[in-house]
Amino acid sequence: MKYVPTLIAGILAAGVIGTAAISDSHADKATLSAVKARQSLMSLQAFNIGLLGGMAKGDIEYNAEAATAAATNLAALAKFDQSRMWPPGSDNAALGDDVTEALPAIWAADSKIGDASMALVESTTAMQAAAGEGLDALRGAIGPVGKACGGCHEDYRKADD
Incomplete structure (x- = not known):
């Protein structure tokens, strides 16, 4: 009977450690889900830019x-x-x-990611207004969109080798 308190303490400790491990794996799943979500968003952006860029190039x-x-x-x-x-x-x-090309610089205190996001919002809003107004209007509006995308990717995405 003198081993019962030790046994109970061991079971409780194993439960606490197991709960922490499950919590950590849940956080990993949440992080991976977030990465997949943002990659999906970028794929949708690329899909739409592809059509607009194809039209602009002829x-x-x-x-x-x-x-x-x-x-x-x-x-x-x-x-x-x-x-x-x-x-x-x-x-x-x-x-x-192999999971993401996002650089740690995005989260740095001196990151300009907010400015890059605003440039994308502004340029795509201008593109929205211009796209249906003719090929010349589309061509004039696509440059700032590309610049906004590239400005963020150059600073905050791992360069292709």
């Missing part, structure tokens, strides 16, 4: 209705609340390059 025939729809989607995606998609520790240093 690779795809200009269609005002399709251009307006793609630009409207792009503007909505730029305004989408991404705050839960970027938890600390969801960068490539923490998770590996």
Whole structure:
């Protein structure tokens, strides 16, 4: 009977350790889910930019209705609340390059990610207004969108090797 308190203490300790391990794995799942969500958002942005860029280059025939729809989607995606998609520790240093290309610099105190996000919102809103107004208007509006995307990717995404 003198071993019962030790046995109970051991079971309780194992329960606490097991609960902490489950909690940690849940956090990992939440972080990975956030990464997948933001990558999905970026894929949707790329899909719409692809159509607009193809039209601007002349690779795809200009269609005002399709251009307006793609630009409207792009503007909505730029305004989408991404705050839960970027938890600390969801960068490539923490998770590996095979999971994400997001650099730790996004979370740095001197990060200009907010400015980059605003540039994307402003440029996609202007694109939304211009896209259906003709090919020249589309071509004039796509440059700032590309600059906003590139400005963020250059500073906050791992460069392709």
